[in-house]
Amino acid sequence: MSQKNSDGKRSARERLQEQRRIEESRAKRKRTLIAAVVVVAVLGAGAGIAALVANSGKKKQGTGASGPLVAPQSAMGKDNLAIPVGESGAKATLTVYEDFRCPACGQFENGYRETVNDLEKKGQLKAEYHIVTLIDKNLGGTGSLNAANAAACAQDAGMFKAYHDTLYMNQPQETDDQFAKKSRLLELADKVKGLNTGEFKGCVDNGTHNSWVKKSQQTFSASAYKATPTVLLNGKSIYADPSNPLTPAKLREMVAGAQKG
Structure with a gap:
């Protein structure tokens, strides 16, 4: 090559x-x-x-069922659905599921108010209120919802218990949906000194806590509890012994027993 x-x-x-x-x-x-x-x-x-x-x-x-879910001030428990009353260190806890339109709830509140308030003042009992709308669901209307929202607005103002008691002391008949009228809720707020301010009125008129109330009802519906009032003392129904009906004296005994336990 x-x-x-x-x-x-x-x-x-x-x-x-x-x-x-x-x-x-x-x-x-x-x-x-x-x-x-x-x-x-x-x-x-x-x-x-x-x-x-x-x-x-x-x-x-x-967000809740409609609009922002706004819990009232100092609400506690799962999803902030409970409004606390009384000293946090009390050994006995009364858990109450109630509806402001519910006649049986009114009977309990009006029948045991003095006893519960006295035990709370003595630091022996604290309460946790879950406000639901069972009557609105069963009968229609918006009184349960509007009253519950107004009570949550009162909690924002630091006056929940006083307004809560006022609503029950002026509870209409179950079929008379008076609490649907926000003007009536504001009129009752005048009975609580210092409550009916512009801020409270705006909260009531705007339904600020409506979605929180609806969430409370949804949670109640999904629970084992089906009726109002459902009242528990340290997790046990205070109506558990039908043969020995509840009385104010019996409730005091139950709370005293919880102190020892």
Whole structure:
């Protein structure tokens, strides 16, 4: 083979190798570019999904059945559905599920108010009120809802118990949906000194705590409790012994027993 032909073949091989290196380099850059685009796309999609999930979570946390879920001041317990009354250190806890339109709830409140208030003042008993709307659900109307919202507004003002008691002392007949009228709820607020302010009126008129009340009813409906009032002392029904009916004296004995326990 002539030197010229040998040099020509070597030159051709070198050119081919060089071309391969160029093509491999181009392919490598292309693969790198594609990988980068994919990563960016995945990250972007992930960020979008994360933002969607985060926003969805915030919406669920911050909204109720209609509008923002606003719990009243100092509400406590699961989902902040309980309004506390009395000293937190009391050994006996009265848990009450009630409806301001419910006649039996009125009978309990009006029959045991003095006993409960006295035990609370002595630091022996604290209460946790869960306000529901069972009568609205069963009979129609909005009196249970509007009264519950107004009571929550009174809690914001630090006057829940006084207004709560006023509502029961002026409870209409079950079929008379007086509490649906916000003007009536404001009129009753005048019986509690210092309550009927512009802030309270706005809270009542705007239904500020309506979704909180609806959440309370939803939770009650999903529970094992089906009637109002449901009244528990340290988790046990105070009506558990039909052969020994509840009386104010018996309630005091039960609370005294809880002190020892």
